[in-house]
Amino acid sequence: MSRNAEAASDPTHPDIAIIGSEIEGMYLARAAADEGLSVVVLDPRPKPGGQLLEGEMLFLDEPLGDNGQVLLQGRMKELFDAFKNGKIRKISEFRAYYDKLVKGIPMESGITLTGVDVRQDPDATGRFVDSVAYRTKNGEEKTVYPRYVVENTDYAALTSQLGLRRIPGMETVFGSPDGSPDYMAASLMLKFKNVDWAVFQKEVMKLSKAQREAKYGSETFVNTTFTWGFGKVGAGYDSGSDEWFLRGLNTVNQRDGEVLINALLVYGVNPSDEASVRRAVEEGKTQTQRIVSYLRKTLPGWSKAEVNGYPDYLYIRDFDRYETEYVLQGTDLMSGRMYWDNVSIGGYEIDLQGTQNSKWGSRKGNPDKYGMPLRSFEAKGYKNVIVAGKNVGASAVAYGSARIQAQTALAAESIGIILGQIKGKYELADMTPDRMKVLQDYIAKKYRITLTGVKANDKTKGLTAAQRELFNQGKLVIP
Known part of the structure; x- marks a missing residue:
């Protein structure tokens, strides 16, 4: 057969x-x-x-x-x-x-x-x-x-x-002490409820762009659905651990006072090791409790925010x-x-x-x-x-x-x-x-999926061969 x-x-x-x-x-x-x-x-x-x-x-x-x-x-x-x-x-x-x-x-x-x-x-x-x-x-x-x-x-x-x-990983860009493999951080998603999004948006966006960036960080913006920026808010949080870091708050309004934040980074997780993942999830729950207390004091419209449960798993980037x-x-x-x-x-x-x-x-x-x-x-x-x-x-x-x-x-x-x-x-x-x-x-x-005939802007024009190689190594930024 x-x-x-x-x-x-x-x-x-x-x-x-x-x-x-x-x-x-x-x-x-x-x-x-x-x-x-x-x-x-x-x-x-x-x-x-x-x-x-x-x-x-x-x-x-x-x-x-x-x-x-x-x-x-x-x-x-x-x-x-x-x-x-x-x-x-x-x-x-x-x-x-x-x-x-x-x-x-x-x-x-x-x-x-x-x-x-x-x-x-x-x-x-x-x-x-x-x-x-x-x-x-x-x-x-x-x-x-x-x-x-x-x-x-x-x-x-x-x-x-x-x-x-x-394929060589992030250790080739940022280095590692002994040249061992390194990876982009994983994340535990943050789930909160009882957030007054209307107040949050109004109070943040009534500030001028310069005022928002001075208070909350560059590129800070809130619309009816999402937030960007808030890097200063993330940087102001003390996780108490070198393994955990709160970056800028990518937040989505899930309706009914519920929000989800992609911002809590955890380093050194091995997704092929169930024990490594479980330990990170459990530690992340403690971090989540600390973060909600911090955000209540830091963001308008968040004074009554509460934890809205925890994911069973991590967001593994890399x-x-x-x-x-x-x-x-x-x-x-x-x-x-x-x-x-x-x-x-x-x-x-x-x-x-x-x-x-x-x-x-x-x-x-x-x-x-x-x-x-x-x-x-x-x-x-x-x-x-x-x-x-x-x-x-x-x-x-x-x-x-x-x-x-x-x-x-x-x-x-x-x-x-x-x-x-x-x-x-x-x-x-x-x-x-x-x-x-x-x-x-x-x-x-x-x-109705177009895969051919697509034209794109070439943003490498003017780069020398050496500069192209540096970019591919992560040693150069193209503005």
Whole structure:
């Protein structure tokens, strides 16, 4: 029996096995399933949803081109539209959205990977994953033989087992005492209730720009939905620990006096170690109690604020990533480079969040827009391994922008469509520019996702070769 026939009749031979349930990979799952492929999700986390649902990272970062050009496309645009107009703000609303997205796709949570069988293709053109063995939460041993396998965790559960080279991380930008790997901080999302947002907005925004910045920090702004800035507020908080830091307050109004803040950074968390994560979550609860007392005294409209529960998990920004067929560089982004195999169009500032060795982090530049190629989502040397979300192939500098959820979600959706279209015709490793053009045209016509013909401003003009190299190393800022 052929692999295609097996996939249709045998759940142990799916077209696609996705490891992890982060929402980015779920867009790939949904698109592939809608294109007629069989998909299974094997999730090492005890509950589905990862960063979005367990970590409650509900402050969505929107990629924009120059002059505020909206770059959102695909299914995630629907989520952003509902988020911006206030229909999806609370965790229950995000959960309902997620459940609708994954409806009908088999998912096993709480699994443990026990083996990955890597084989060499008979024609010696590359390796492939033949099977993935795992243990269910009930102790049952199982194996799947997928046509394609997708890394969709926040700690490289699959790709860390494939013998791939780790892409050098933040230690190459900010350094580390012994050259050991370093990562952007994780966050525990802060949840509060009984905040009078109308008073908060009125009292802050009645100040002039100069007054706001003198009191609260640069770029401070409050509208009916979000806040930015408040760096001085964050800096004024004493966490009592070198491992915890409150930065500027990215706050979203969730309605009914409920707010969510993305600002509390924690350094040194290892997301592949459950004990490390649990310790950080518990310590973060104590920090949250201290922070609400601080904000009651510091911000108008917050005098009655209370803690509104705690997430079960962290927002993990950064961990080990492994080499892909093409690794994006900072100058690729800043020059607005496009690719023959574009699967997404990105456009978000290169924002390197703080690390243990550089608490504040750094912003390196603000690209107009740029392409994200299929090759940056294909594990190097593997014919059937795809990476999703935060596993994107990007250098430490490029990752500051490439990591943004909306951009990698669009890539995942495009790849899911592509896998559906090429099944039975050829393999992903056999992609050519002519074949890709046909697929991009199909995606544009059926799904209204534009991946070709996009022009971008080149913000690297005038840089010497030496300056370009310095930028790619994180040693130069492009204004």
